[in-house]
Amino acid sequence: MSNHTVPAPLAATGEDPLARFRVDGRVAVITGASSGLGAHLARLLSSAGARVVLAARREAPLKELAAQLPGSLAVPCDVTLAADRERLVRTVSEEFGAIDILVNNAGLSQTVPAEQHTVESFSEIVAVNLTAVFALSTAVGTGMLERGRGSIVNIASIYGMVASGSLPQAAYTASKGGVVNLTRELAAEWGARGVRVNALCPGWFWSEMTESMLGTDKGRSWVERRTPMRRAGQLDELDGALLFLASDASSYVTGASVPVDGGYLAL
Ligand SMILES: NC(=O)c1ccc[n+]([C@@H]2O[C@H](COP(=O)([O-])OP(=O)(O)OC[C@H]3O[C@@H](n4cnc5c(N)ncnc54)[C@H](OP(=O)(O)O)[C@@H]3O)[C@@H](O)[C@H]2O)c1
Structure with a gap:
């Protein structure tokens, strides 16, 4: 038997089903929040009620975003780096208390044929995309396990599920494949203790x-040819899946990898 709380059935509470997608008052840490997907997802979680903690190396864009999101915190x-991760977890604990949601979004890519990929550049990408996901998930997961609740969302990629073919990026695809299976592993280890990992x-x-x-x-048409919907996604098309995975709306979902890809993985 699990030791965590099971949400009351909606029929019994009369609750609005959409309310389960809200994350009011939850503390959410988003890595790689200085640009791109991470900055967008931080805005999204903030607008859904979370107190967001923005983490990345570049301080200026983090502070600029924090100034726009009420009650948020920027932590370079x-x-x-282990010392930076420890400082992040300590600062959040001192300023906000327990972490409810962790979005492991920080990532790097490099396009280079495998036979020209140096071990150094391969390792650098794996360190950000995979090893840091493990390290931060366990650092934050320990507190979540003590409290018996928490949701970790790892931003993997379609290239965690398939190769990228004529766009060679061995470190990226290997690291994202690792994230997909690390997600399953942590979900399996922690599922009975209330911590979900997707x-x-x-x-x-x-x-x-x-x-x-x-x-x-040329690049855009490469993407369009391989994507059944024949276009790239818009950032807000990630919102439904991210809110679903981060919130109680997915209270019986763990270890899943959810594609938001215009059908790319269907081919
Ligand atoms: N865009 C896509 O089409 C796509 C598709 C699939 C998956 N993804 C994934 O989505 C995530 C975000 O990527 P993006 O497309 O938004 O690219 P991006 O704009 O380049 O964002 C990458 C983020 O990662 C941060 N980062 C990189 N190294 C870091 C480190 N050592 N420590 C802390 N933060 C670090 C960067 O911040 P600093 O430079 O300030 O540290 C930046 O905020 C990545 O994991 C990526 O693999 C993106």
Whole structure:
């Protein structure tokens, strides 16, 4: 038997089903919140009621975003550094208390043929995309396990499920594949103790990371040819899946990897 609280059935409470997607008063940490998906997801969680903690290396964009989100906190953090991760968890605990939601979004990519990928650059990408996800999930997960509740959402990728083919990026696909199975592992280990761990697997979305592809006719048409919906996604098309996974709306979902990809993985 699990030791965590099971939400009361909606029929018994008469609650608005949409209320379960809200995260009012929850403390949510988002890594890689200085740009792209992370900044967008931080805005989203804030507008759904969370007190958000913005973490990334670049302090200026974090502070700029924090100034726009009431009750938020910017904590500069390199997720690959143990001292930074410890400071992040300590600062949140001192300022906000317990962490309810962790979004592991920080990530790096590099397009290079495998035979030219150096072990150093491979390791650098794995350190951000996979090792730091493990390290922060366990650092934050320990407190969640003590309280018997918490939701971790790992931003993986369609390239955690399939290879990227003619756009060679071995470290990226290996690390994201690792995130997908780490998500399953943590979910399996922690499921009975109230901590849910899921992954969101975006297809192609505009960001600093994808600018070199989506910003050129050749790159954009490469993406469109491989995507059944024949276009890249808009950031707000991630909102439903992220709120679902972060909130009590997904109270019986753990270990899942949810694609938001215009059908990319259907092919
Ligand atoms: N855009 C897409 O189409 C797409 C598709 C699938 C998955 N994803 C995933 O979505 C996530 C966000 O990517 P994005 O597209 O939004 O790209 P992005 O704009 O380049 O954002 C990457 C973020 O990661 C942060 N970051 C990188 N290294 C870090 C480190 N060592 N410590 C802390 N933060 C670090 C960056 O902040 P600082 O530079 O300030 O540290 C930045 O905020 C990534 O995990 C990516 O793999 C994106």
